[in-house]
Amino acid sequence: MADTTQQAAVPDKDERVREMSPLRKALIRPELGAICGTILVFFFFIAIARDSGMFAPEGIVNWGTVSAQFAIIAVGACLLMIAGEFDLSVGSMIGFSGIIIALMTVQWGYPTWFAIIVAFMLAMAIGALNGYLVIKTGLPSFIVTLAFLYILRGLTIFISIATTRKTIIGGVREVSEGDPLAGLFGGKVLSGVFVWLADLGIVGKFVAGPRAGQPVVDGVPMLMVWALALIIFGHILLTRTRFGNWIFAAGGDTQAARYVGVPVNRVKILMFMFSAMCATVFATCQVMEFGSAAADRGLLKEFEAIISVVIGGALLTGGYGSVVGAALGALIFGVVQQGLFFAGVESSLFRVFLGVILLLAVILNTYIRRMITGER
């Protein structure tokens, strides 16, 4: 019975609803601004820096690594921003986690895997505290996490100086030799593939020096693997799961979400913890790669993460955005920063270029978002 009325009802279309062409429908998506930006940036650098080695394998690894760094923290910032909150303590968290790992391993002699686990647990506990304070006090997360930006940075420098009388702690690589978790953050994968590619002549080989005969690119850094894994995880979580719907709802309208039974507080606190976790992934990769930690690492990273997310089409006030967009934003960021270096352009122009891209992307994004959501 219900089916017959349904069949009768569906075919007559509302004359007020204009048909949308499939092409237009495919184009109109939150990431469109970031996709255009990425294409533009690549064209620009192919035009001005083609012969600089920027698009040779070692060049790609160079800007790919920088982009991956941005992407790791951008995924955390993106999900949190869609849930309607900010985390300005990301940069300080990177410094803090790094120093914790270095102190525990080099200074106090704990195994690296243990130090990494402790750093993750501490960071996520601080993330949860951030979220708890935001929810309990009702203050804007902007203020609460700004306080933690200073608290964490100050604490990090203090702990580092109080225990070692230095702000840079080296020697992590030596003590982490053969550690099961260290390789997960600092190593490289697919080395065999690059040896094979080098034998085929696709990737160059060192011709002199101690590494003569080895490929110039000896593998994909774990940093990139982490970035890719976090992007895929974040994208699926946001667009394909029940929890993802709750993230959108929590940021879109807290009260409306609560009325239909979405556990808004839990969603927000978990997103603060996820953001802190991403910061720690970044810190751990960096410590393992450099073999040292410094108390001033991660300075201004919170803003770079937020910029990537906004270039990617997210709404600053929450409820709208895309992880893929944020990842493309991070890619634009990395390509521009390293590309200007390859092109031999004065590096101070990087900021000018970035500001212009930010402005263009946000204008385009606002326009696209209005088309999608009917917002006025």
Next chain:
Amino acid sequence: MSTPLIELDNIEKHFGPVIALNGVSVSVNAGECHCLLGDNGAGKSTFIKTMSGVHKPTGGRILVEGKEVKFDSPRDAMEAGIATVYQDLAMIPLMSVTRNFWMGREPQKRFGPFKFFDFATANEVTMSEMARMGIHLRSADQAVGTLSGGERQTVAISRAVYFGAKVLILDEPTSALGVRQTSNVLATIDKVRKKGIGVVFITHNVRHAMAVGDRFTVLNRGKTLGTAARGDIKAEELQEMMAGGQDLAELEGSLGGTV
């Protein structure tokens, strides 16, 4: 007459020294539209918030299908089959119709150890439920922000009905709408009523109330002034009771009965 779906008996609600409700009694039967009329400040909002579990009454009883209940949260009321559609808080405009429709109750599909949002089912149900209410969406993933105010109310109403509401409380669903949209919402109320759901329609517009109401209760200064069945009362009388008597009678003359 069978037991009312919900009965509120002599409800009182005090906020500190302020007496917001001072003895309000309303009952809703299955398949009827009970209009709750009152001017601003009459206590309509406090009353529906008490009914939907947001406020706890200071005095009086709430009976659901004859049994006395206490609601500690909106969730309790929802589980008892009482759904509320708030005027502003019905929908999140940035999210798609499907995402809004299923918000908080997303259907899931298992894929190995993981569970995913089952969009295929969700979109299909959303489209057919909306079509049943007379709204033809371009696609279920279009944002609610692209819908008109009346359509948004309809999405919220059909969501409540789909998830098994027995009593549907509508908080001024027509107050911000144009003529066409209002008649669409009123038509939706009629469809819902015919399914055997009890509707509580809160409004201060007597004409909208007269269009769909089976019974009318007027609230004034936190008290019920009485309940009348359709046909027993004229629009002018309702209007007068809402305004609290004389003042409007004088106005009425000069406005030629247009309010």
